[in-house]
Amino acid sequence: MKTTFPRLWQTVVLLVVVGGVLLLALSGYLAPVFRVALHPFIAVQGWLSSRYQALHEFLTVPRDVALLRQRNVELENQVSQLQTQVIQLQQQLREAQILYALLDFARARPENVYVAAAVIGRDPNPFIQYIIIDKGSDDGIRHGMPVVTEQGLVGRVDAVTAGASRIQLIVDANSAVNVSIQSTQTNALLAGSLTGDINLQEIPQDVVIQPGALVLTSGLGGDYPADVLVGQVVTVRKADTDLFQTASVQPAVDFTALKAVLVVKNFKPVDIVPLIPTPSH
Amino acid sequence: MGYLLAFPVFIVLTMAQIGIVSQFHLLHGTGDLVMIALVAWVLQERGRDASAWIWAVVAGLLVSFVSATPMFVPLIGYLVLTVIVRILRRHVWQTPLLAMFLATMLGTILIQFMYFMVLQLTGTPLPWQESLSLVMLPSVLLNLILVLPVYVVMTDLAHLVYPLEEEA
Numbered sequence: 001m002k003t004t005f006p007r008l009w010q011t012v013v014l015l016v017v018v019g020g021v022l023l024l025a026l027s028g029y030l031a032p033v034f035r036v037a038l039h040p041f042i043a044v045q046g047w048l049s050s051r052y053q054a055l056h057e058f059l060t061v062p063r064d065v066a067l068l069r070q071r072n073v074e075l076e077n078q079v080s081q082l083q084t085q086v087i088q089l090q091q092q093l094r095e096a097q098i099l100y101a102l103l104d105f106a107r108a109r110p111e112n113v114y115v116a117a118a119v120i121g122r123d124p125n126p127f128i129q130y131i132i133i134d135k136g137s138d139d140g141i142r143h144g145m146p147v148v149t150e151q152g153l154v155g156r157v158d159a160v161t162a163g164a165s166r167i168q169l170i171v172d173a174n175s176a177v178n179v180s181i182q183s184t185q186t187n188a189l190l191a192g193s194l195t196g197d198i199n200l201q202e203i204p205q206d207v208v209i210q211p212g213a214l215v216l217t218s219g220l221g222g223d224y225p226a227d228v229l230v231g232q233v234v235t236v237r238k239a240d241t242d243l244f245q246t247a248s249v250q251p252a253v254d255f256t257a258l259k260a261v262l263v264v265k266n267f268k269p270v271d272i273v274p275l276i277p278t279p280s281h
Numbered sequence: 282m283g284y285l286l287a288f289p290v291f292i293v294l295t296m297a298q299i300g301i302v303s304q305f306h307l308l309h310g311t312g313d314l315v316m317i318a319l320v321a322w323v324l325q326e327r328g329r330d331a332s333a334w335i336w337a338v339v340a341g342l343l344v345s346f347v348s349a350t351p352m353f354v355p356l357i358g359y360l361v362l363t364v365i366v367r368i369l370r371r372h373v374w375q376t377p378l379l380a381m382f383l384a385t386m387l388g389t390i391l392i393q394f395m396y397f398m399v400l401q402l403t404g405t406p407l408p409w410q411e412s413l414s415l416v417m418l419p420s421v422l423l424n425l426i427l428v429l430p431v432y433v434v435m436t437d438l439a440h441l442v443y444p445l446e447e448e449a
Contacts, residue, residue, distance in 0.1 A: 121299030
C-alpha cells in the first residue's frame with residue numbers, strides 16, 4: 001500500500017502536469033517557449049533540406065535541361081508553324097476581303113456581266129503602265145473590254161491570249177478617257193502621264209470646277225461604259241491665255257496596290273474611227 | 282546546251298521580271314533582270330559558240346511578247362546590246378566584273394532610250410527631262426544593284442554548262 005499511493009500520486013501529478021502543459025500549449029501561453037526551443041531544430045532542418053535540394057538538382061538538372069531544350073525546339077517549331085499559318089490566313093483574309101468587295105460591286109450592278117481576275121504582273125517597260133491578269137480569251141475576254149474594281153475605273157483590255165490578258169491602265173501616258181465632271185455635267189478628256197498622274201484636259205474656260213468634284217466616264221467615244229467612277233478633282237489650273245482649263249485628278253483606284261480586277265464582259269467597245277471624217281483629196 | 286538553256290532561263294527570268302522586279306520602283310524606274318542576265322551571259326561566253334545571239338533573240342522575243350512596247354523594241358535593243366557587250370568584252374576582258382557594270386549601265390541607257398524614242402514616235406507624250414530623271418537614271422541605279430547577284434548566278438551557270446560541252 002505504501003508503494004502504490006505514491007505511484008498513484010505520481011501518476012496523478014504527472015497527468016495534471018501533462019494536462020496543464022497541454023492546456024497552456026493549446027491556449028497559446030507556451031508559444032514563446034516553443035519558438036525558442038524549436039528554432040535550432042528548424043534552422044538545422046532548413047540547412048539539411050537546402051543541401052538535399054542542391055544535391056537533387058545537381059543530379060537531376062542536366063537531364064531536365066536536355067528535356068527542356070528538346071521541348072523548347074518542339075515549341076519553337078510549333079510557333080513558327082503557327083506564325084506561317086497566321087500569315088497564310090491573313091493573306092487569305094485580304095484576298096477574301098478584295099473578292100467580297102468586288103462581289104458587292106458586281107451585285108450592285110446586275111446589268112453588267114463581270115469576270116474577276118487576279119493581277120499577275122506588270123509591264124517590264126517603266127515608261128508605260130500596263131498590268132497582266134490571269135484571265136484570257138478562254139474566259140470570254142476580248143480586246144477593248146473595260147476593266148474596273150469596286151473603287152472605280154482601271155483601264156481596258158489591250159491584248160489577249162488564251163489564259164492571260166494585258167490591261168492598259170488609265171494612268172498610262174498614252175491613255176485617253178472621255179469623262180464627265182458630275183457637278184457641272186461638263187465633258188472633258190482624261191489623260192495619263194509618265195508619272196502616273198491623271199489630268200483633265202479640254203475643259204471649257206467658262207466652267208467653274210470645285211476641288212472634290214467627282215469625275216465619271218461619259219461613255220462618249222464608245223470605249224468605256226458611262227458613269228463609272230474615275231476619281232476626284234484635286235486642283236484646277238486656269239490661265240486666261242489658254243483655250244481650255246485643266247485639272248489634276250486623284251484616281252479612285254490605288255494602282256500601286258491592284259490585286260484583283262473585274263472585266264466587264266458584256267460591254268462591246270465601239271470603233272468610231274471609220275466614222276471620223278477624213279479630208280478628201 | 283547553251284542554246285537550249287536560254288529558254289528555261291529566260292522564261293523564269295521574264296516571269297520574275299513581270300511578277301516581282303517590275304513591282305519595285307525607284308521613283309518611276311524599274312530593274313531589268315532579263316537584260317542583266319543577258320549581259321552576264323554574253324560576258325561568260327567562251328568564244329566557242331555563238332549562244333549569246335540565241336540568248337538575245339529568246340530574251341527579246343519573250344519581253345516583246347509580254348510587254349506593250351511597240352515594234353519589237355526589246356528584241357532589237359537586246360541584239361544591239363549583245364554587239365556592244367561583245368565589243369566591250371574584247372577590250373575589258375581581264376576585269377569581267379568591271380565590264381559587267383559598264384555594260385549594264387550602257388545597256389540600260391541604250392534600251393531605255395530606245396523605249397523612249399519609239400514611244401515618242403508612236404505618239405505617247407513623254408517629257409524628256411522627267412523621263413531621264415524619273416525613269417532612266419533610277420533604272421540604271423536599280424540595275425547596278427542587281428548586277429552582282431545576277432553575275433554570280435550566271436557565272437555558276439556558265440561553269441556548269443561549258444565543261445559539259447568540252448567533254449562532249
